[in-house]
Amino acid sequence: MSQSTIAASYDAIPYPNLGYSHTHPDHLATLATLLGLNPASPEKCRVLELGTASGWNIIPFAYAFPESQFVGIDISPIQIQEGQAAIQALGLQNIRLEACDILEITSDLGEFDYIIAHGVYSWVPTDVRDALIRVCKQNLSPNGVAYISYNTYPGSYMTRMVREMMLYHTRNAATPFEKAEGARDFMAFLRENNTIPESGFAAFLNTYSDMLQQRLEHATSRSNSVILHDELAEINDALYFHEFASHAAHHGLQYLVEAEFPTVMVSNLKDPVIDAIKEFAGDIIETEQYLDFLRNRNFRKTLLCHAEIELERTIKLERVTTFRVSSMARPVNNELDIASVAPEKFGASDNATFTTDHPLSKAAFFYLSEVSPQSIPFRSLFIAARNILAEFEPQPEDAASINREAQILAANLLQAYSYSTNLITFSLTAPRYTTELSEYPTVSPVARYLARSSLLVPNIRHERVELDAISHFLLLKLDGTNNRVDLMNALLDLFGKGSFAFQINNETVTDTDKIKEILETQLNLTMEWFTHAALLVS
Numbered sequence: 286m287s288q289s290t291i292a293a294s295y296d297a298i299p300y301p302n303l304g305y306s307h308t309h310p311d312h313l314a315t316l317a318t319l320l321g322l323n324p325a326s327p328e329k330c331r332v333l334e335l336g337t338a339s340g341w342n343i344i345p346f347a348y349a350f351p352e353s354q355f356v357g358i359d360i361s362p363i364q365i366q367e368g369q370a371a372i373q374a375l376g377l378q379n380i381r382l383e384a385c386d387i388l389e390i391t392s393d394l395g396e397f398d399y400i401i402a403h404g405v406y407s408w409v410p411t412d413v414r415d416a417l418i419r420v421c422k423q424n425l426s427p428n429g430v431a432y433i434s435y436n437t438y439p440g441s442y443m444t445r446m447v448r449e450m451m452l453y454h455t456r457n458a459a460t461p462f463e464k465a466e467g468a469r470d471f472m473a474f475l476r477e478n479n480t481i482p483e484s485g486f487a488a489f490l491n492t493y494s495d496m497l498q499q500r501l502e503h504a505t506s507r508s509n510s511v512i513l514h515d516e517l518a519e520i521n522d523a524l525y526f527h528e529f530a531s532h533a534a535h536h537g538l539q540y541l542v543e544a545e546f547p548t549v550m551v552s553n554l555k556d557p558v559i560d561a562i563k564e565f566a567g568d569i570i571e572t573e574q575y576l577d578f579l580r581n582r583n584f585r586k587t588l589l590c591h592a593e594i595e596l597e598r599t600i601k602l603e604r605v606t607t608f609r610v611s612s613m614a615r616p617v618n619n620e621l622d623i624a625s626v627a628p629e630k631f632g633a634s635d636n637a638t639f640t641t642d643h644p645l646s647k648a649a650f651f652y653l654s655e656v657s658p659q660s661i662p663f664r665s666l667f668i669a670a671r672n673i674l675a676e677f678e679p680q681p682e683d684a685a686s687i688n689r690e691a692q693i694l695a696a697n698l699l700q701a702y703s704y705s706t707n708l709i710t711f712s713l714t715a716p717r718y719t720t721e722l723s724e725y726p727t728v729s730p731v732a733r734y735l736a737r738s739s740l741l742v743p744n745i746r747h748e749r750v751e752l753d754a755i756s757h758f759l760l761l762k763l764d765g766t767n768n769r770v771d772l773m774n775a776l777l778d779l780f781g782k783g784s785f786a787f788q789i790n791n792e793t794v795t796d797t798d799k800i801k802e803i804l805e806t807q808l809n810l811t812m813e814w815f816t817h818a819a820l821l822v823s
Protein backbone atom coordinates (compact mmCIF):
# COMPACT_ATOMS: atom_id res chain seq x y z
CA MET A 286 0.00 0.00 0.00
CA SER A 287 1.56 3.31 -1.07
CA GLN A 288 1.84 6.43 1.08
CA SER A 289 -0.46 8.34 -1.27
CA THR A 290 -3.14 5.65 -0.99
CA ILE A 291 -2.98 5.85 2.81
CA ALA A 292 -3.19 9.67 2.73
CA ALA A 293 -6.12 9.53 0.30
CA SER A 294 -8.00 7.06 2.48
CA TYR A 295 -7.79 9.39 5.53
CA ASP A 296 -8.51 12.47 3.40
CA ALA A 297 -11.69 10.79 2.15
CA ILE A 298 -12.81 9.48 5.54
CA PRO A 299 -11.07 11.35 8.39
CA TYR A 300 -10.37 9.63 11.68
CA PRO A 301 -12.53 10.68 14.69
CA ASN A 302 -11.33 13.57 16.86
CA LEU A 303 -10.24 11.68 19.96
CA GLY A 304 -7.88 12.21 22.87
CA TYR A 305 -6.01 9.48 24.77
CA SER A 306 -5.42 10.12 28.46
CA HIS A 307 -2.46 7.71 28.61
CA THR A 308 -0.54 10.00 26.24
CA HIS A 309 -0.86 13.01 28.56
CA PRO A 310 2.61 14.56 29.06
CA ASP A 311 1.99 14.65 32.81
CA HIS A 312 1.25 10.92 32.82
CA LEU A 313 4.38 10.19 30.76
CA ALA A 314 6.48 12.44 33.03
CA THR A 315 5.09 10.81 36.19
CA LEU A 316 5.85 7.28 35.02
CA ALA A 317 9.32 8.31 33.83
CA THR A 318 10.00 9.92 37.22
CA LEU A 319 8.91 6.73 39.01
CA LEU A 320 11.55 4.83 37.04
CA GLY A 321 14.36 7.23 37.84
CA LEU A 322 14.33 9.56 34.83
CA ASN A 323 14.33 13.33 35.15
CA PRO A 324 11.88 14.20 32.39
CA ALA A 325 11.00 17.72 31.26
CA SER A 326 8.17 19.39 33.14
CA PRO A 327 4.90 19.11 31.17
CA GLU A 328 4.51 22.84 31.84
CA LYS A 329 7.62 23.66 29.80
CA CYS A 330 8.26 20.96 27.26
CA ARG A 331 8.21 20.13 23.56
CA VAL A 332 5.82 17.45 22.29
CA LEU A 333 5.69 15.81 18.86
CA GLU A 334 2.78 13.64 17.74
CA LEU A 335 3.24 11.35 14.74
CA GLY A 336 0.07 10.42 12.83
CA THR A 337 -1.83 13.14 14.66
CA ALA A 338 -4.89 13.03 12.32
CA SER A 339 -6.57 16.43 13.04
CA GLY A 340 -4.50 16.98 16.17
CA TRP A 341 -7.30 16.46 18.68
CA ASN A 342 -5.06 14.50 21.02
CA ILE A 343 -2.59 17.39 21.39
CA ILE A 344 -4.85 20.46 20.92
CA PRO A 345 -6.19 20.09 24.51
CA PHE A 346 -2.58 19.77 25.77
CA ALA A 347 -1.63 23.00 23.99
CA TYR A 348 -4.50 24.74 25.79
CA ALA A 349 -3.55 23.17 29.15
CA PHE A 350 0.18 23.99 28.91
CA PRO A 351 0.54 27.42 27.26
CA GLU A 352 4.32 27.52 27.82
CA SER A 353 4.94 24.17 26.11
CA GLN A 354 5.27 23.67 22.36
CA PHE A 355 3.35 21.07 20.34
CA VAL A 356 3.90 19.79 16.79
CA GLY A 357 1.59 17.31 15.05
CA ILE A 358 2.52 15.50 11.84
CA ASP A 359 0.19 13.60 9.54
CA ILE A 360 0.32 12.44 5.95
CA SER A 361 -3.31 13.40 5.30
CA PRO A 362 -3.57 17.11 4.30
CA ILE A 363 -7.35 17.25 4.78
CA GLN A 364 -7.13 16.10 8.40
CA ILE A 365 -4.29 18.56 9.03
CA GLN A 366 -6.33 21.43 7.55
CA GLU A 367 -9.28 20.53 9.78
CA GLY A 368 -7.01 20.68 12.84
CA GLN A 369 -5.37 23.93 11.71
CA ALA A 370 -8.80 25.57 11.44
CA ALA A 371 -9.57 24.53 15.03
CA ILE A 372 -6.22 25.84 16.29
CA GLN A 373 -6.81 29.18 14.58
CA ALA A 374 -10.34 29.46 15.94
CA LEU A 375 -9.08 28.70 19.45
CA GLY A 376 -6.25 31.23 19.08
CA LEU A 377 -3.60 28.74 20.23
CA GLN A 378 -0.07 30.02 19.52
CA ASN A 379 1.93 27.07 20.86
CA ILE A 380 0.86 24.32 18.47
CA ARG A 381 1.41 23.68 14.79
CA LEU A 382 0.22 20.86 12.55
CA GLU A 383 2.06 19.88 9.39
CA ALA A 384 1.10 17.65 6.49
CA CYS A 385 4.21 15.50 6.25
CA ASP A 386 5.24 11.87 5.86
CA ILE A 387 6.99 10.24 8.85
CA LEU A 388 9.50 8.92 6.29
CA GLU A 389 10.62 12.49 5.60
CA ILE A 390 11.27 13.65 9.17
CA THR A 391 14.88 14.58 9.82
CA SER A 392 16.73 15.96 12.83
CA ASP A 393 15.91 19.44 11.42
CA LEU A 394 12.47 19.13 13.02
CA GLY A 395 14.25 19.52 16.36
CA GLU A 396 14.30 17.65 19.65
CA PHE A 397 11.20 16.80 21.66
CA ASP A 398 10.75 15.81 25.29
CA TYR A 399 7.73 13.67 24.48
CA ILE A 400 6.98 11.89 21.20
CA ILE A 401 3.56 10.28 20.83
CA ALA A 402 2.42 7.82 18.16
CA HIS A 403 -0.96 6.33 19.03
CA GLY A 404 -2.61 3.94 16.58
CA VAL A 405 0.05 4.29 13.90
CA TYR A 406 2.79 1.60 14.21
CA SER A 407 0.54 -1.37 13.39
CA TRP A 408 -1.27 0.42 10.56
CA VAL A 409 1.61 1.54 8.34
CA PRO A 410 3.99 -0.29 5.96
CA THR A 411 7.23 -1.75 7.38
CA ASP A 412 9.43 1.13 6.17
CA VAL A 413 7.19 3.72 7.90
CA ARG A 414 7.16 1.59 11.06
CA ASP A 415 10.94 1.60 11.01
CA ALA A 416 11.03 5.37 10.35
CA LEU A 417 8.66 5.90 13.27
CA ILE A 418 11.11 4.26 15.69
CA ARG A 419 14.03 6.04 14.01
CA VAL A 420 12.31 9.42 14.61
CA CYS A 421 11.64 8.46 18.23
CA LYS A 422 15.40 8.03 18.65
CA GLN A 423 16.63 10.84 16.41
CA ASN A 424 14.24 13.57 17.64
CA LEU A 425 14.01 12.62 21.33
CA SER A 426 15.70 14.87 23.90
CA PRO A 427 18.24 13.15 26.23
CA ASN A 428 15.66 12.64 29.03
CA GLY A 429 12.77 12.30 26.60
CA VAL A 430 9.98 9.72 26.58
CA ALA A 431 8.38 8.17 23.49
CA TYR A 432 4.90 6.62 23.59
CA ILE A 433 4.03 4.07 20.91
CA SER A 434 0.91 1.91 20.82
CA TYR A 435 0.63 -1.25 18.70
CA ASN A 436 -1.16 -4.58 18.31
CA THR A 437 0.41 -7.51 20.11
CA TYR A 438 0.35 -11.28 19.92
CA PRO A 439 -0.90 -13.60 21.25
CA GLY A 440 -4.18 -11.64 21.73
CA SER A 441 -4.14 -10.29 18.18
CA TYR A 442 -4.48 -13.80 16.73
CA MET A 443 -8.05 -13.77 18.01
CA THR A 444 -8.86 -10.25 16.80
CA ARG A 445 -7.19 -11.11 13.48
CA MET A 446 -9.59 -14.03 13.09
CA VAL A 447 -12.59 -11.68 13.37
CA ARG A 448 -10.95 -9.13 11.07
CA GLU A 449 -10.41 -11.77 8.38
CA MET A 450 -14.02 -12.94 8.63
CA MET A 451 -15.27 -9.34 8.35
CA LEU A 452 -12.98 -8.67 5.38
CA TYR A 453 -14.22 -11.81 3.63
CA HIS A 454 -17.84 -10.94 4.28
CA THR A 455 -17.44 -7.40 2.90
CA ARG A 456 -15.15 -8.31 -0.02
CA ASN A 457 -17.71 -7.13 -2.61
CA ALA A 458 -18.85 -3.94 -0.84
CA ALA A 459 -19.21 -1.11 -3.34
CA THR A 460 -18.49 1.79 -0.96
CA PRO A 461 -16.58 2.30 2.32
CA PHE A 462 -19.93 2.96 4.03
CA GLU A 463 -21.31 -0.37 2.78
CA LYS A 464 -18.11 -2.10 3.92
CA ALA A 465 -18.26 -0.63 7.43
CA GLU A 466 -21.98 -1.31 7.87
CA GLY A 467 -21.59 -4.81 6.43
CA ALA A 468 -18.80 -5.61 8.89
CA ARG A 469 -20.81 -4.36 11.88
CA ASP A 470 -23.89 -6.31 10.84
CA PHE A 471 -21.84 -9.45 10.27
CA MET A 472 -20.29 -9.14 13.73
CA ALA A 473 -23.78 -8.97 15.24
CA PHE A 474 -24.86 -11.94 13.10
CA LEU A 475 -21.90 -14.03 14.28
CA ARG A 476 -22.58 -13.18 17.89
CA GLU A 477 -26.22 -14.19 17.63
CA ASN A 478 -25.83 -17.27 15.49
CA ASN A 479 -22.55 -19.03 16.20
CA THR A 480 -23.37 -22.70 16.47
CA ILE A 481 -21.38 -23.47 19.62
CA PRO A 482 -22.98 -21.12 22.19
CA GLU A 483 -21.29 -22.58 25.31
CA SER A 484 -17.82 -22.45 23.76
CA GLY A 485 -14.81 -20.22 24.31
CA PHE A 486 -15.42 -18.98 20.75
CA ALA A 487 -18.87 -17.67 21.72
CA ALA A 488 -17.48 -16.04 24.86
CA PHE A 489 -14.78 -14.37 22.78
CA LEU A 490 -17.31 -13.11 20.20
CA ASN A 491 -19.44 -11.62 22.98
CA THR A 492 -16.50 -9.84 24.54
CA TYR A 493 -15.14 -8.69 21.20
CA SER A 494 -18.43 -7.27 19.95
CA ASP A 495 -19.00 -5.46 23.28
CA MET A 496 -15.53 -3.94 23.01
CA LEU A 497 -16.09 -2.97 19.36
CA GLN A 498 -19.47 -1.45 20.19
CA GLN A 499 -17.92 0.63 22.96
CA ARG A 500 -15.16 1.91 20.69
CA LEU A 501 -17.61 2.80 17.95
CA GLU A 502 -19.90 4.62 20.39
CA HIS A 503 -16.92 6.69 21.49
CA ALA A 504 -16.29 7.72 17.92
CA THR A 505 -19.89 9.06 17.73
CA SER A 506 -20.48 10.55 14.28
CA ARG A 507 -17.34 8.98 12.78
CA SER A 508 -17.80 5.42 13.98
CA ASN A 509 -17.60 3.96 10.46
CA SER A 510 -14.23 5.65 10.12
CA VAL A 511 -12.91 3.72 13.13
CA ILE A 512 -13.89 0.31 11.82
CA LEU A 513 -12.62 1.12 8.31
CA HIS A 514 -9.24 2.47 9.43
CA ASP A 515 -8.68 0.02 12.29
CA GLU A 516 -10.34 -3.41 11.92
CA LEU A 517 -10.71 -3.35 8.11
CA ALA A 518 -7.56 -1.42 7.21
CA GLU A 519 -5.44 -2.96 4.48
CA ILE A 520 -2.51 -2.96 6.90
CA ASN A 521 -3.30 -4.09 10.44
CA ASP A 522 -0.31 -5.99 11.78
CA ALA A 523 0.71 -7.28 15.18
CA LEU A 524 3.93 -8.50 16.75
CA TYR A 525 5.14 -9.98 20.00
CA PHE A 526 6.28 -7.56 22.67
CA HIS A 527 9.82 -8.98 22.56
CA GLU A 528 9.93 -8.25 18.82
CA PHE A 529 8.84 -4.66 19.43
CA ALA A 530 11.46 -4.26 22.18
CA SER A 531 14.12 -5.62 19.78
CA HIS A 532 13.01 -3.16 17.11
CA ALA A 533 13.36 -0.30 19.62
CA ALA A 534 16.74 -1.60 20.83
CA HIS A 535 17.98 -1.79 17.23
CA HIS A 536 17.47 2.00 17.05
CA GLY A 537 19.08 2.71 20.43
CA LEU A 538 15.90 2.91 22.52
CA GLN A 539 14.96 0.85 25.57
CA TYR A 540 11.70 -0.24 27.15
CA LEU A 541 10.77 2.12 29.97
CA VAL A 542 7.35 1.02 31.18
CA GLU A 543 3.79 0.47 29.98
CA ALA A 544 1.48 3.52 29.98
CA GLU A 545 -1.17 1.36 31.68
CA PHE A 546 0.98 0.99 34.78
CA PRO A 547 -1.13 -1.61 36.66
CA THR A 548 -0.73 -4.09 33.80
CA VAL A 549 3.03 -4.41 34.36
CA MET A 550 2.92 -5.09 38.08
CA VAL A 551 4.01 -8.70 38.53
CA SER A 552 3.31 -8.19 42.24
CA ASN A 553 -0.42 -8.16 41.42
CA LEU A 554 -0.18 -11.87 40.52
CA LYS A 555 -0.37 -14.83 42.91
CA ASP A 556 2.93 -15.94 44.50
CA PRO A 557 3.32 -19.27 42.61
CA VAL A 558 2.77 -17.43 39.31
CA ILE A 559 5.37 -14.81 40.24
CA ASP A 560 7.84 -17.61 41.11
CA ALA A 561 7.20 -19.37 37.79
CA ILE A 562 7.70 -16.16 35.79
CA LYS A 563 10.95 -15.52 37.65
CA GLU A 564 12.09 -18.96 36.56
CA PHE A 565 11.03 -18.52 32.90
CA ALA A 566 12.25 -14.95 32.42
CA GLY A 567 15.77 -13.59 32.64
CA ASP A 568 15.04 -9.89 32.25
CA ILE A 569 12.28 -7.28 32.10
CA ILE A 570 11.52 -7.91 28.40
CA GLU A 571 11.07 -11.65 28.92
CA THR A 572 9.01 -11.01 32.06
CA GLU A 573 6.68 -8.70 30.15
CA GLN A 574 6.44 -11.21 27.32
CA TYR A 575 5.27 -13.91 29.75
CA LEU A 576 2.74 -11.45 31.19
CA ASP A 577 1.36 -11.01 27.65
CA PHE A 578 1.08 -14.80 27.30
CA LEU A 579 -0.79 -14.98 30.60
CA ARG A 580 -3.12 -12.12 29.68
CA ASN A 581 -3.52 -12.95 25.99
CA ARG A 582 -2.68 -9.32 25.42
CA ASN A 583 -3.67 -7.77 22.08
CA PHE A 584 -2.61 -4.13 22.45
CA ARG A 585 0.18 -2.24 24.17
CA LYS A 586 0.92 1.39 24.94
CA THR A 587 4.65 1.29 25.49
CA LEU A 588 6.97 4.01 26.72
CA LEU A 589 10.56 4.08 25.46
CA CYS A 590 13.61 6.14 26.36
CA HIS A 591 17.23 6.31 25.23
CA ALA A 592 19.10 3.03 25.74
CA GLU A 593 22.00 4.73 27.55
CA ILE A 594 19.84 5.80 30.50
CA GLU A 595 20.24 3.77 33.67
CA LEU A 596 16.75 3.14 35.00
CA GLU A 597 15.70 2.40 38.59
CA ARG A 598 13.45 -0.60 38.09
CA THR A 599 13.05 -0.93 41.86
CA ILE A 600 10.90 2.08 42.59
CA LYS A 601 12.20 4.43 45.29
CA LEU A 602 9.51 5.67 47.65
CA GLU A 603 11.13 9.14 47.72
CA ARG A 604 9.92 9.51 44.15
CA VAL A 605 6.33 9.08 45.30
CA THR A 606 6.73 11.88 47.84
CA THR A 607 7.40 14.34 44.98
CA PHE A 608 4.00 13.65 43.36
CA ARG A 609 0.55 15.11 43.62
CA VAL A 610 -2.02 12.49 44.59
CA SER A 611 -5.71 12.13 43.73
CA SER A 612 -8.28 9.38 44.10
CA MET A 613 -11.69 8.41 42.77
CA ALA A 614 -12.12 5.84 45.57
CA ARG A 615 -14.65 6.01 48.40
CA PRO A 616 -14.63 4.30 51.81
CA VAL A 617 -16.67 1.09 51.54
CA ASN A 618 -17.91 1.40 55.16
CA ASN A 619 -20.15 4.32 56.05
CA GLU A 620 -18.91 4.17 59.66
CA LEU A 621 -15.23 4.52 58.95
CA ASP A 622 -12.86 3.55 61.79
CA ILE A 623 -9.83 5.70 61.03
CA ALA A 624 -7.95 5.87 64.32
CA SER A 625 -7.63 2.16 65.21
CA VAL A 626 -5.73 -0.57 63.35
CA ALA A 627 -8.97 -2.14 62.09
CA PRO A 628 -8.69 -2.80 58.33
CA GLU A 629 -10.76 -0.48 56.14
CA LYS A 630 -11.55 -0.92 52.46
CA PHE A 631 -11.66 1.82 49.81
CA GLY A 632 -13.29 1.07 46.47
CA ALA A 633 -13.35 2.68 43.03
CA SER A 634 -15.96 2.49 40.27
CA ASP A 635 -13.90 -0.11 38.34
CA ASN A 636 -14.37 -2.50 41.32
CA ALA A 637 -10.73 -2.11 42.34
CA THR A 638 -10.30 -2.00 46.11
CA PHE A 639 -7.51 -1.21 48.52
CA THR A 640 -7.56 -2.34 52.15
CA THR A 641 -5.28 -0.99 54.84
CA ASP A 642 -5.06 -1.08 58.64
CA HIS A 643 -2.53 1.77 58.73
CA PRO A 644 -4.36 4.70 60.42
CA LEU A 645 -2.47 7.44 58.56
CA SER A 646 -3.14 5.77 55.19
CA LYS A 647 -6.82 5.37 56.09
CA ALA A 648 -6.95 9.06 56.99
CA ALA A 649 -5.23 9.95 53.69
CA PHE A 650 -7.66 7.87 51.59
CA PHE A 651 -10.56 9.41 53.50
CA TYR A 652 -9.22 12.93 52.90
CA LEU A 653 -8.70 12.22 49.18
CA SER A 654 -12.27 10.96 48.88
CA GLU A 655 -13.52 14.18 50.48
CA VAL A 656 -11.63 16.44 48.04
CA SER A 657 -11.95 14.13 45.00
CA PRO A 658 -11.20 14.63 42.12
CA GLN A 659 -8.66 17.26 43.17
CA SER A 660 -4.99 16.34 43.39
CA ILE A 661 -2.99 17.21 46.51
CA PRO A 662 0.82 17.35 46.87
CA PHE A 663 2.04 14.34 48.86
CA ARG A 664 3.37 16.58 51.67
CA SER A 665 0.00 18.35 52.05
CA LEU A 666 -1.80 15.02 52.01
CA PHE A 667 0.49 13.73 54.75
CA ILE A 668 -0.22 16.80 56.91
CA ALA A 669 -3.98 16.62 56.25
CA ALA A 670 -4.01 12.93 57.25
CA ARG A 671 -2.02 13.66 60.42
CA ASN A 672 -4.46 16.44 61.31
CA ILE A 673 -7.37 14.02 60.97
CA LEU A 674 -5.63 11.52 63.28
CA ALA A 675 -4.69 14.30 65.73
CA GLU A 676 -8.40 14.72 66.45
CA PHE A 677 -8.30 11.24 68.02
CA GLU A 678 -4.86 11.26 69.66
CA PRO A 679 -1.66 13.36 69.62
CA GLN A 680 0.63 12.45 66.73
CA PRO A 681 4.36 11.66 67.23
CA GLU A 682 6.55 14.68 66.54
CA ASP A 683 10.02 13.08 66.29
CA ALA A 684 11.65 13.01 62.85
CA ALA A 685 12.12 9.22 62.80
CA SER A 686 8.40 8.53 63.41
CA ILE A 687 7.31 11.17 60.91
CA ASN A 688 9.67 9.72 58.31
CA ARG A 689 8.49 6.15 58.95
CA GLU A 690 4.83 7.15 58.68
CA ALA A 691 5.50 9.03 55.42
CA GLN A 692 7.27 5.97 53.99
CA ILE A 693 4.36 3.67 54.88
CA LEU A 694 1.90 6.10 53.33
CA ALA A 695 4.02 6.36 50.15
CA ALA A 696 4.26 2.55 49.93
CA ASN A 697 0.50 2.15 50.36
CA LEU A 698 -0.28 4.81 47.76
CA LEU A 699 2.12 3.16 45.33
CA GLN A 700 0.53 -0.22 45.91
CA ALA A 701 -2.96 1.21 45.30
CA TYR A 702 -1.67 2.97 42.14
CA SER A 703 -0.35 -0.37 40.92
CA TYR A 704 -3.83 -1.93 41.39
CA SER A 705 -5.81 0.76 39.59
CA THR A 706 -5.30 4.40 38.68
CA ASN A 707 -8.89 4.97 39.82
CA LEU A 708 -7.80 4.10 43.35
CA ILE A 709 -4.80 6.41 43.26
CA THR A 710 -3.43 8.65 40.54
CA PHE A 711 -0.06 10.36 40.72
CA SER A 712 0.72 13.51 38.79
CA LEU A 713 3.29 16.27 38.64
CA THR A 714 1.15 19.27 37.72
CA ALA A 715 -2.16 20.61 39.00
CA PRO A 716 -4.79 20.47 36.23
CA ARG A 717 -6.25 23.92 35.53
CA TYR A 718 -9.91 23.14 36.19
CA THR A 719 -12.11 24.44 38.94
CA THR A 720 -14.70 22.62 41.02
CA GLU A 721 -16.25 25.96 42.04
CA LEU A 722 -19.32 27.28 40.26
CA SER A 723 -18.74 30.97 39.60
CA GLU A 724 -21.50 33.44 38.75
CA TYR A 725 -20.59 33.26 35.06
CA PRO A 726 -19.22 29.72 34.63
CA THR A 727 -16.83 28.95 31.77
CA VAL A 728 -16.24 25.58 30.13
CA SER A 729 -12.84 25.12 28.49
CA PRO A 730 -12.93 26.62 24.97
CA VAL A 731 -11.45 23.38 23.62
CA ALA A 732 -14.44 21.37 24.86
CA ARG A 733 -16.85 24.03 23.60
CA TYR A 734 -15.26 23.98 20.14
CA LEU A 735 -15.49 20.21 19.82
CA ALA A 736 -19.03 20.17 21.27
CA ARG A 737 -20.17 22.05 18.16
CA SER A 738 -19.81 18.78 16.25
CA SER A 739 -19.72 16.09 18.92
CA LEU A 740 -21.37 14.84 22.11
CA LEU A 741 -17.98 13.55 23.27
CA VAL A 742 -15.56 16.20 24.53
CA PRO A 743 -12.21 16.18 26.31
CA ASN A 744 -12.12 17.49 29.87
CA ILE A 745 -9.10 19.18 31.45
CA ARG A 746 -7.82 15.79 32.69
CA HIS A 747 -7.90 14.66 29.04
CA GLU A 748 -10.66 12.14 29.71
CA ARG A 749 -13.56 11.73 27.30
CA VAL A 750 -16.78 13.16 28.67
CA GLU A 751 -20.07 12.12 27.14
CA LEU A 752 -22.76 14.81 27.04
CA ASP A 753 -26.52 14.31 27.09
CA ALA A 754 -28.89 16.71 25.31
CA ILE A 755 -29.21 19.16 28.24
CA SER A 756 -25.54 19.18 29.29
CA HIS A 757 -24.60 19.62 25.62
CA PHE A 758 -26.98 22.57 25.25
CA LEU A 759 -25.75 24.21 28.46
CA LEU A 760 -22.06 23.53 27.75
CA LEU A 761 -22.27 25.56 24.55
CA LYS A 762 -23.67 28.46 26.61
CA LEU A 763 -20.98 28.28 29.32
CA ASP A 764 -18.58 30.78 27.76
CA GLY A 765 -18.40 33.08 30.78
CA THR A 766 -21.16 35.44 29.58
CA ASN A 767 -24.21 33.65 31.00
CA ASN A 768 -25.27 33.50 34.63
CA ARG A 769 -27.88 31.22 36.18
CA VAL A 770 -30.79 33.45 35.13
CA ASP A 771 -29.55 33.51 31.52
CA LEU A 772 -29.15 29.74 31.52
CA MET A 773 -32.64 29.23 32.94
CA ASN A 774 -34.09 31.58 30.32
CA ALA A 775 -32.23 29.70 27.58
CA LEU A 776 -33.69 26.41 28.82
CA LEU A 777 -37.19 27.90 28.94
CA ASP A 778 -36.69 29.22 25.43
CA LEU A 779 -35.59 25.82 24.21
CA PHE A 780 -38.58 24.23 25.90
CA GLY A 781 -40.86 26.83 24.32
CA LYS A 782 -39.61 25.78 20.88
CA GLY A 783 -40.87 22.27 21.58
CA SER A 784 -37.37 20.77 21.59
CA PHE A 785 -38.32 18.41 24.43
CA ALA A 786 -41.20 17.57 26.76
CA PHE A 787 -41.58 16.16 30.28
CA GLN A 788 -43.83 13.35 31.37
CA ILE A 789 -44.96 12.41 34.86
CA ASN A 790 -46.84 9.10 35.20
CA ASN A 791 -47.05 8.91 31.39
CA GLU A 792 -48.80 12.30 31.25
CA THR A 793 -47.16 15.22 29.48
CA VAL A 794 -46.58 18.12 31.88
CA THR A 795 -48.30 21.32 30.68
CA ASP A 796 -48.48 23.36 33.89
CA THR A 797 -46.05 26.30 33.49
CA ASP A 798 -44.97 26.40 37.15
CA LYS A 799 -44.32 22.65 37.17
CA ILE A 800 -42.27 22.92 33.97
CA LYS A 801 -40.24 25.73 35.51
CA GLU A 802 -39.65 23.62 38.61
CA ILE A 803 -38.47 20.63 36.53
CA LEU A 804 -36.17 22.84 34.46
CA GLU A 805 -34.74 24.41 37.65
CA THR A 806 -33.96 20.94 38.98
CA GLN A 807 -32.39 19.90 35.67
CA LEU A 808 -30.28 23.05 35.64
CA ASN A 809 -29.11 22.50 39.24
CA LEU A 810 -28.23 18.86 38.61
CA THR A 811 -26.39 19.62 35.38
CA MET A 812 -24.43 22.53 36.86
CA GLU A 813 -23.49 20.32 39.83
CA TRP A 814 -22.38 17.65 37.33
CA PHE A 815 -20.18 20.24 35.56
CA THR A 816 -18.32 20.94 38.81
CA HIS A 817 -17.24 17.26 38.97
CA ALA A 818 -16.57 16.75 35.26
CA ALA A 819 -13.28 18.71 35.17
CA LEU A 820 -14.69 20.89 32.39
CA LEU A 821 -14.91 24.27 34.15
CA VAL A 822 -12.04 26.74 34.10
CA SER A 823 -11.51 29.82 36.27
Ligand SMILES: C[S@@+](CC[C@H](N)C(=O)[O-])C[C@H]1O[C@@H](n2cnc3c(N)ncnc32)[C@H](O)[C@@H]1O
Pocket residue numbers: 288291292295300301303335336337338339358359360361364385386387388402403404405408409413514515
Ligand atom coordinates in the same frame (compact mmCIF):
# COMPACT_ATOMS: atom_id res chain seq x y z
C1 LIG B 1 -5.41 5.06 12.82
S1 LIG B 1 -5.06 6.74 12.57
C2 LIG B 1 -4.68 7.27 14.19
C3 LIG B 1 -4.87 8.74 14.39
C4 LIG B 1 -4.61 9.24 15.81
N1 LIG B 1 -3.23 9.08 16.19
C5 LIG B 1 -5.51 8.52 16.78
O1 LIG B 1 -5.09 7.53 17.37
O2 LIG B 1 -6.67 8.95 16.94
C6 LIG B 1 -3.46 6.72 11.81
C7 LIG B 1 -2.98 8.09 11.35
O3 LIG B 1 -1.64 7.97 10.86
C8 LIG B 1 -1.51 8.75 9.68
N2 LIG B 1 -0.41 8.22 8.86
C9 LIG B 1 -0.36 7.04 8.20
N3 LIG B 1 0.82 6.92 7.56
C10 LIG B 1 1.53 8.03 7.82
C11 LIG B 1 2.82 8.50 7.44
N4 LIG B 1 3.61 7.77 6.65
N5 LIG B 1 3.23 9.70 7.89
C12 LIG B 1 2.43 10.46 8.69
N6 LIG B 1 1.20 10.06 9.07
C13 LIG B 1 0.75 8.87 8.66
C14 LIG B 1 -2.87 8.63 9.02
O4 LIG B 1 -3.12 9.66 8.10
C15 LIG B 1 -3.80 8.66 10.22
O5 LIG B 1 -4.22 9.96 10.53
